[in-house]
Amino acid sequence: MKPQPRTSPPLVLLTALSMALAAAAGLVFSPWRYPTDALRSAFVPNDAVTLVVGLPAVLGGLWLDRRGHRFGRWLLPGALLYGIYNAVAVVVGLALAVWSWPDLVVVVLSGLVLVRSFGRADAPPSAPGALRRVIAGILIGLGGLFLTRAVGLLLGALSGTAPLNAPELGVAVADLIVTPLWLIAGLALWRGGARGLALGPAVFVQANLLFVGLLAVLVIQPMFTGEPFGVADFVVILTMGCVCFIPFGWFIATADGGPRPAA
Numbered sequence: 652m653k654p655q656p657r658t659s660p661p662l663v664l665l666t667a668l669s670m671a672l673a674a675a676a677g678l679v680f681s682p683w684r685y686p687t688d689a690l691r692s693a694f695v696p697n698d699a700v701t702l703v704v705g706l707p708a709v710l711g712g713l714w715l716d717r718r719g720h721r722f723g724r725w726l727l728p729g730a731l732l733y734g735i736y737n738a739v740a741v742v743v744g745l746a747l748a749v750w751s752w753p754d755l756v757v758v759v760l761s762g763l764v765l766v767r768s769f770g771r772a773d774a775p776p777s778a779p780g781a782l783r784r785v786i787a788g789i790l791i792g793l794g795g796l797f798l799t800r801a802v803g804l805l806l807g808a809l810s811g812t813a814p815l816n817a818p819e820l821g822v823a824v825a826d827l828i829v830t831p832l833w834l835i836a837g838l839a840l841w842r843g844g845a846r847g848l849a850l851g852p853a854v855f856v857q858a859n860l861l862f863v864g865l866l867a868v869l870v871i872q873p874m875f876t877g878e879p880f881g882v883a884d885f886v887v888i889l890t891m892g893c894v895c896f897i898p899f900g901w902f903i904a905t906a907d908g909g910p911r912p913a914a
Contacts, residue, residue: 659767663713663727666760670706670734673741673753674698684750693818694741696872700864705734708860722903724849728768729856731761732832736825736861744821769849782905783848785898786855787841793858793894794833801826833858852902859899862892 677684677698685691712727738754738761745751804823807813815823833854840851869885872878 659764660713660717662760662764662767663709666731666734666757666764667706667709667713669753669756669760670701670709670738673738673757674701674706676750676753677741680750685745687817689816689818690744692872692876692878694744695875696868697737697864699871699875700867701734701737704860704864704867705730705737708733724768725852725856728765728853729860731765731768732829732854732857733860733864735761736829736857737864739828740818740821740825742821743824744817746817769846769853782898782901783840783843783851786902787837787851789894789898790833790837790840790851790854790858794830794837797826798830798834801830829857855895855899855902859892859895862888862895866892 675698677695681691681695685694708726708730712723712725712730715723716727717723735758738757741754742751742758801823804813804815804819805827808815808820808823836847836851836854839847841847865888866885869881869888873880
């Protein structure tokens with residue numbers, strides 16, 4: 652007898668379809684969806700990256716989870732968290748305008764899938780104790796860093812000393828919403844237990860996807876904006892991303908990533 656699926660495939664596929672439609676709307680109808688140059692410069696490249704990074708990650712996570720591979724247990728919720736982060740940034744950046752409704756749908760559907768996914772903590776897969784604490788420390792450190800940055804940016808914007816444009820405000824609010832989860836996941840993973848071993852790696856997958864997505868945006872952004880490629884920005888983000896990428900490779904190589912045996 653196979654283990655009970657952790658997710659509902661129709662709901663995940665509907666979520667993936669919503670992500671694809673929201674990204675396609677941004678690419679095809681960008682003058683209407685993003686009425687300013689700042690919005691188009693920030694979000695149109697991100698929509699393209701959603702189609703080549705976020706969407707395949709969701710579908711790949713579903714496929715692995717349905718086949719019984721433990722990595723699917725982390726990849727799918729991590730990819731959904733990645734989608735929520737991007738959708739929240741767009742919704743806030745568009746100030747809840749009519750064109751933000753596709754991203755609101757993504758947030759709601761992704762949230763429903765995550766509740767179902769994290770609602771089951773059956774026999775979490777194992778990883779070496781040292782690696783578990785490394786990942787936990789990274790989540791706590793980066794979560795605290797990005798949360799402090801988001802709070803500082805929002806306080807500066809509210810006080811009028813450092814105004815933010817619409818895309819910057821959207822990203823700051825997304826950080827404010829998501830990074831506390833990094834702290835919670837890091838602390839839970841450090842302590843161990845079923846919930847920590849289920850939540851921590853999934854949030855770590857999201858962190859890796861965010862760095863991959865940002866690097867991809869920096870690469871393709873000149874195609875949409877005509878601006879020169881930011882070599883310095885790319886190197887800085889790549890260096891920061893390696894803090895996640897290297898332990899992530901270690902995690903994949905050493906964690907129990909094989910199929911779950913049938914009961």
